[in-house]
Amino acid sequence: MDTNLEKTVYYVEKTEKKATEQHKRLANFIKGTHGQLRNNSKIYGAIEAWKRHIAEKEKLKEYAECMHKLATQHWAQNSTVLSLNYSRIEWIKNQIKNYFLYQGVEKFDNKEISLMKSTLQEQENIELRIKTLYNSKLDILDVGSCYNPFENESFFNVTPIDIAPYSEDVIKCDFLNLKVDNQKTFSNDGELIELPKNAFDAVIFSLLLEYIPCPKLRFSCCQKAFDLLKFGGILLIITPDSKHQGANTKIINTSWKATLSKVGFMRTHYEKLPHIHCLIFRKCFFKEAAIKRIDWRKICLNDEVFTENKIFIPQDFQSRTEKDSDSNSIKERDDKKIVSSFMQLPFND
Numbered sequence: 568m569d570t571n572l573e574k575t576v577y578y579v580e581k582t583e584k585k586a587t588e589q590h591k592r593l594a595n596f597i598k599g600t601h602g603q604l605r606n607n608s609k610i611y612g613a614i615e616a617w618k619r620h621i622a623e624k625e626k627l628k629e630y631a632e633c634m635h636k637l638a639t640q641h642w643a644q645n646s647t648v649l650s651l652n653y654s655r656i657e658w659i660k661n662q663i664k665n666y667f668l669y670q671g672v673e674k675f676d677n678k679e680i681s682l683m684k685s686t687l688q689e690q691e692n693i694e695l696r697i698k699t700l701y702n703s704k705l706d707i708l709d710v711g712s713c714y715n716p717f718e719n720e721s722f723f724n725v726t727p728i729d730i731a732p733y734s735e736d737v738i739k740c741d742f743l744n745l746k747v748d749n750q751k752t753f754s755n756d757g758e759l760i761e762l763p764k765n766a767f768d769a770v771i772f773s774l775l776l777e778y779i780p781c782p783k784l785r786f787s788c789c790q791k792a793f794d795l796l797k798f799g800g801i802l803l804i805i806t807p808d809s810k811h812q813g814a815n816t817k818i819i820n821t822s823w824k825a826t827l828s829k830v831g832f833m834r835t836h837y838e839k840l841p842h843i844h845c846l847i848f849r850k851c852f853f854k855e856a857a858i859k860r861i862d863w864r865k866i867c868l869n870d871e872v873f874t875e876n877k878i879f880i881p882q883d884f885q886s887r888t889e890k891d892s893d894s895n896s897i898k899e900r901d902d903k904k905i906v907s908s909f910m911q912l913p914f915n916d
């Protein structure tokens with residue numbers, strides 16, 4: 568090899584190694600925060616652990632900075648190498664457009680009508696809603712927005728909220744403590760504390776649920792999204808999982824679908840992309856329609872994952888064997904697994 572080529576190879580290898588190390592450090596911090604919160608909620612109870620967590624301003628700020636760097640420097644760079652379909656942000660944008668602009672909404676309106684053998688009057692109500700929908704931009708609530716990745720979409724009127732906003736256009740708001748009632752209300756220090764019900768066309772949970780420390784609180788997030796959505800509106804959930812499609816299907820696909828049907832959410836779309844699950848739930852006009860779509864014979868109601876009002880994630884079961892009471896001491900073995908699974912998200916391969 569001539570010396571110039573050797574120098575270039577050395578430089579490229581060194582830069583790559585540095586990027587991988589930074590990437591590992593960032594991913595480790597993110598996953599460590601989630602793990603610590605889950606562990607603390609077992610020790611202090613979820614409400615107390617959450618209270619302590621949101622009081623840690625410096626840590627929340629560091630998390631936001633790590634997340635922004637991961638998403639915009641590591642993952643964004645790599646998602647242009649892979650097909651754009653692999654980017655969760657592009658996936659969400661495309662699905663919202665498909666649903667609202669290319670007949671998705673009508674298809675499921677009709678599905679509900681046929682499941683409910685609805686009256687003409689009900690059908691007319693649905694048609695009226697469709698007509699009014701297209702007169703304006705779509706109202707989108709992005710929960711756990713961090714750096715407002717959906718801001719540039721011209722069809723969207725986005726309300727980005729986060730407990731620790733990275734950018735100034737993101738509104739400070741704790742979704743767990745947000746009241747859903749009649750109007751948009753801010754506290755004296757500028758925090759969003761109330762939103763009106765039935766106000767949004769779509770609610771986005773992109774990499775949010777694994778941050779929420781326990782199954783009950785995750786369920787209450789989904790219930791809140793339901794209350795905030797207009798009828799026929801959709802909740803889009805992205806959750807990471809580096810395992811193959813079938814590995815966590817019972818939890819993420821089957822149990823979420825069954826549990827959320829009782830709220831009135833009909834799962835309209837599920838896709839396993841490499842390292843992420845992507846799901847869409849529609850807020851039904853008729854709760855019964857969502858329940859009727861489930862094949863209850865296939866569901867073992869004694870299985871813990873089907874417990875009412877709880878949304879489980881695979882990590883709830885992994886940590887059961889862990890003895891660590893403090894996540895600063897998350898075992899190295901698990902740390903490595905955590906880091907590698909986060910690193911393998913398609914946005915950063």
Ligand SMILES: C[S@@+](CC[C@H](N)C(=O)[O-])C[C@H]1O[C@@H](n2cnc3c(N)ncnc32)[C@H](O)[C@@H]1O
Nearest residue numbers: 711712713729730731740741742743773774778
């Ligand atoms: C892993 S990041 C995902 C950021 C972004 N959605 C994305 O896909 O790149 C999770 C975000 O959720 C925010 N978050 C967690 N719990 C929240 C809550 N209860 N209310 C509002 N934001 C929350 C965190 O501060 C963090 O910015």
